[in-house]
Amino acid sequence: MTExxxxxxxINEALGRVQELIDRAIQSNNRIIAExxxxxxxxxxxxxxxxxLLIASSFGKDQEEKRFPLAAALEILHTATLIHDDVxxxxxxxxxxxxxxxKYGQKDAVLIGDFLLSRCFLLTAQYTSPENxxxxxxxxSALCSMELEQDADRFRSSVSVRGYLRKITGKTxxxxxxxxxxxxxxxxxxxxxxxxxxxxxxNLGMAFQIIDDILDYTGEEDTIRxxxxxxxxxxxxxxxxxxxLRRDTQGELTALVGQDTFPHSDFNRIIRLTLELGGIxxxxxxxxxxxxxxxxxxxxxxxxxxxxxxxxLTHKLLERTA
Amino acid sequence: MTExxxxxxxINEALGRVQELIDRAIQSNNRIIAExxxxxxxxxxxxxxxxxLLIASSFGKDQEEKRFPLAAALEILHTATLIHDDVxxxxxxxxxxxxxxxKYGQKDAVLIGDFLLSRCFLLTAQYTSPENxxxxxxxxSALCSMELEQDADRFRSSVSVRGYLRKITGKTxxxxxxxxxxxxxxxxxxxxxxxxxxxxxxNLGMAFQIIDDILDYTGEEDTIRxxxxxxxxxxxxxxxxxxxLRRDTQGELTALVGQDTFPHSDFNRIIRLTLELGGIxxxxxxxxxxxxxxxxxxxxxxxxxxxxxxxxLTHKLLERTA
Numbered sequence: 001m002t003e004x005x006x007x008x009x010x011i012n013e014a015l016g017r018v019q020e021l022i023d024r025a026i027q028s029n030n031r032i033i034a035e036x037x038x039x040x041x042x043x044x045x046x047x048x049x050x051x052x053l054l055i056a057s058s059f060g061k062d063q064e065e066k067r068f069p070l071a072a073a074l075e076i077l078h079t080a081t082l083i084h085d086d087v088x089x090x091x092x093x094x095x096x097x098x099x100x101x102x103k104y105g106q107k108d109a110v111l112i113g114d115f116l117l118s119r120c121f122l123l124t125a126q127y128t129s130p131e132n133x134x135x136x137x138x139x140x141s142a143l144c145s146m147e148l149e150q151d152a153d154r155f156r157s158s159v160s161v162r163g164y165l166r167k168i169t170g171k172t173x174x175x176x177x178x179x180x181x182x183x184x185x186x187x188x189x190x191x192x193x194x195x196x197x198x199x200x201x202x203n204l205g206m207a208f209q210i211i212d213d214i215l216d217y218t219g220e221e222d223t224i225r226x227x228x229x230x231x232x233x234x235x236x237x238x239x240x241x242x243x244x245l246r247r248d249t250q251g252e253l254t255a256l257v258g259q260d261t262f263p264h265s266d267f268n269r270i271i272r273l274t275l276e277l278g279g280i281x282x283x284x285x286x287x288x289x290x291x292x293x294x295x296x297x298x299x300x301x302x303x304x305x306x307x308x309x310x311x312x313l314t315h316k317l318l319e320r321t322a
Numbered sequence: 323m324t325e326x327x328x329x330x331x332x333i334n335e336a337l338g339r340v341q342e343l344i345d346r347a348i349q350s351n352n353r354i355i356a357e358x359x360x361x362x363x364x365x366x367x368x369x370x371x372x373x374x375l376l377i378a379s380s381f382g383k384d385q386e387e388k389r390f391p392l393a394a395a396l397e398i399l400h401t402a403t404l405i406h407d408d409v410x411x412x413x414x415x416x417x418x419x420x421x422x423x424x425k426y427g428q429k430d431a432v433l434i435g436d437f438l439l440s441r442c443f444l445l446t447a448q449y450t451s452p453e454n455x456x457x458x459x460x461x462x463s464a465l466c467s468m469e470l471e472q473d474a475d476r477f478r479s480s481v482s483v484r485g486y487l488r489k490i491t492g493k494t495x496x497x498x499x500x501x502x503x504x505x506x507x508x509x510x511x512x513x514x515x516x517x518x519x520x521x522x523x524x525n526l527g528m529a530f531q532i533i534d535d536i537l538d539y540t541g542e543e544d545t546i547r548x549x550x551x552x553x554x555x556x557x558x559x560x561x562x563x564x565x566x567l568r569r570d571t572q573g574e575l576t577a578l579v580g581q582d583t584f585p586h587s588d589f590n591r592i593i594r595l596t597l598e599l600g601g602i603x604x605x606x607x608x609x610x611x612x613x614x615x616x617x618x619x620x621x622x623x624x625x626x627x628x629x630x631x632x633x634x635l636t637h638k639l640l641e642r643t644a
Contacts, residue, residue: 030467084436088429107410108470110432114406115466117436121443122459130447133455137444144437145352148430 004046004316008309011051014068018050021072025119032108033115049074049175052204053183055313056197058306060187066127070186073123074179077136080116081143081175083109088147132182139178146170157245157257159237168209169202176205196297200310203294208317210287213238214280217271229271239286241270244279253277291318326368326638330631333373336390340372343394347441354430355437371396371497374526375505377635378519380628382509388449392508395445396501399458402438403465403497405431410469454504461500468492479567479579481559490531491524498527518619522632525616530639532609535560536602539593551593561608563592566601575599613640 005012026037050071057067087109117140124133146167180201184194216231217240231238241257248254253273256266274280294314301307327334348359372393379389409431439462446455468489502523506516538553539562553560563579570576575595578588596602616636623629 028463028467030470032470033467081436084432087432106428110406110409110435111466111470113432113436114403114439115463115470117439118459118462118466122456122463125447125452125455125459130452133447134444137440137447140440141350141437141444144433144440145350145355148352148354148433148437 004048005051008051008055008312009305011054011309014054015047015050015071017068018047018054018071018075021069021123022075025069025072025076025123026116028115033112037112037116045075045079047071047075048208049078049179051313052176052179052201055306055309056180056183056189056201057187058304058309059184059193059197059302060189062186062188064187066186067183069123069127070182071179073120073127073136074175074182076116076123077120077140078175080113080120083113083116085147087113128182128186132186135181136178139174143170143174146174156235157237157241157254159242161239161242164237164239164242165206168206168213172209172212173202173205176208177201193301196300200294200297200301200314203290203297204314204317207287207290207294210239210283210290211317214240214283214287216240217274217280229267232270233267239283240274240279242279243282244274244277247277247279247282248273288318326370327373330373330377330634331627333376333631336376337369337372337393339390340369340376340393340397343391343445344397347391347394347398347445348438350437355434359434359438367397367401369393369397370530371400371501374498374501374523374635377628377631378502378505378511378523379509380626380631381506381515381519381623382511384508384510386509388508389505391445391449392504393501395442395449395458396497396504398438398445399442399462400497402435402442405435405438407469409435450504450508454508457503458500461496465492465496468496478557479559479563479576481564483561483564486559486561486564487528490528490535494531494534495524495527498530499523515623518622522616522619522623522636525612525619526636526639529609529612529616532561532605532612533639536562536605536609538562539596539602551589554592555589561605562596562601564601565604566596566599569599569601569604570595609640 005015026033028034028037053071053074054067057063087106120136121133124136128136147170149163149167149170177198178201180197181194184197189197213231216229216238219228232241237257244253245257253270256270256273291314295311298307298310298314301310327337348355350356350359375393375396376389379385409428442458443455446458450458469492471485471489471492499520500523502519503516506519511519535553538551538560541550554563559579566575567579575592578592578595613636617633620629620632620636623632
């Protein structure tokens with residue numbers, strides 16, 4: 001399936017089935033959907049959320065078939081939010097390919113995202129307990145609500161670390177946590193294990209998103225598959241910039257973004273100063289904090305194949321920092 | 323509640339409860355959602371779909387409380403699609419009030435629509451059978467798919483009557499039909515009655531949307547609460563124009579819109595010619611056909627309060643043609 005999961009026994013094969021289910025769920029007689037959607041699920045998607053769900057489900061006693069469609073539902077949901085996010089951020093690339101709205105126009109991108117949301121709900125209605133369907137719906141509400149805050153804070157240099165952490169909870173950690181919860185609870189894992197897995201998902205998601213935001217400052221376009229400085233150009237004040245502003249005793253960076261809005265500032269200088277002031281270094285400390293917490297929770301899981309994979313996944317996601 | 327339902331015994335009171343449930347379901351700690359959503363549900367919404375669901379549920383033996391949250395879910399879904407539609411059509415007014423995207427920007431409007439979709443799914447996960455949750459999800463998929471076709475046909479004068487009818491199925495008839503189906507089947511109405519009600523919803527929805535499209539050509543802005551000619555300016559080729567083009571033996575209208583795209587044409591002249599060529603009159607014949615079919619199906623329903631209300635509703639919706 002994807003290289004990322006090569007050394008996770010069984011997961012790659014299972015993700016192959018998940019991918020088949022995704023392909024089937026997004027089929028449509030509609031020409032635009034039929035032509036467009038396949039490629040949106042291509043690119044360099046790692047199927048992280050489905051993988052997480054599958055690992056979490058291995059802690060339960062019920063190894064039912066339904067974990068595959070549920071993993072598919074989560075990836076479809078994730079892609080729907082990406083498509084709508086890209087409309088919102090006006091981002092040109094996604095997974096190394098043109099974003100949906102660049103290819104089909106903003107209008108169709110909204111509808112394609114809605115179509116995918118409905119497919120996600122269809123799969124959950126078919127395969128989850130009503131409790132988990134509820135849990136999923138609530139997670140999406142929270143996710144939208146947190147995204148709306150992010151949009152309100154665009155081009156606002158006064159964003160707090162706390163505000164930032166709340167936003168990435170909605171953007172990433174909630175879905176990671178949801179993947180673990182749904183996987184474990186549908187497989188009837190013991191409730192305390194499900195709770196632990198949900199926390200692991202949360203911490204992993206937080207660490208992962210911070211690293212993602214760091215890469216927007218440091219990554220090579222070849223690796224991150226999108227233009228560097230994409231976020232800051234879109235007015236997204238992420239952790240590296242927030243932390244750099246705190247250390248900006250000379251006031252140089254503050255002068256650039258301190259007008260509360262900075263749509264006309266020199267983005268390359270903002271990026272350079274953020275690095276020089278140590279905003280990247282300190283951001284890594286945050287991501288490492290979450291990773292440590294995830295590893296601590298993982299230690300408390302019952303030993304076995306599932307725990308080993310969860311550990312390996314955590315290290316692998318942390319490796320992206322290198 | 324709303325004047326529209328004044329002479330439907332019991333419905334107005336029931337819709338009061340539905341409105342309370344809507345208000346509760348869309349509550350949020352998020353400032354933008356909290357401030358924004360109330361007003362989006364205000365304006366001159368008639369709560370047609372919830373009313374239809376309530377009438378349909380009166381044909382069942384189970385008069386459970388859950389019909390209220392389900393009616394709320396349908397209105398929330400309808401509002402979500404309106405918000406996304408208005409982003410897509412760039413329409414300035416909705417229900418006589420500024421459209422969401424005019425008030426909050428396109429970006430927030432996408433997220434507010436997603437938030438509402440998730441609230442609709444939450445209510446259905448809580449209150450419907452999994453079968454009806456599935457039915458709802460499939461309806462939304464179909465709705466998005468048909469909307470995408472509408473968008474692809476924008477500014478294309480070659481739209482066929484058949485293509486148009488397919489599009490308004492997605493835009494309106496599907497949700498009317500869904501309201502009847504969910505109301506009747508959750509109240510455990512006999513399956514043949516549920517099927518008949520679903521067909522009534524479909525025919526009513528078709529008639530209703532054709533009249534709506536006619537009003538875009540003939541309505542006073544005071545009545546339709548949106549600028550006249552809104553659709554044609556947005557490039558939507560609806561039934562009056564399609565039928566007028568067929569009768570355009572002189573070729574005057576065809577010359578205006580016949581270039582396949584007509585974004586720079588004289589819209590007032592298009593509207594005037596559509597009227598002169600009888601496109602409106604013939605469109606009414608279509609809407610009357612659907613209304614007749616609805617009334618025919620209504621006659622086959624078991625007699626009683628529900629059937630009387632369904633008849634009254636059909637006549638009332640047809641009166642809009644006057």
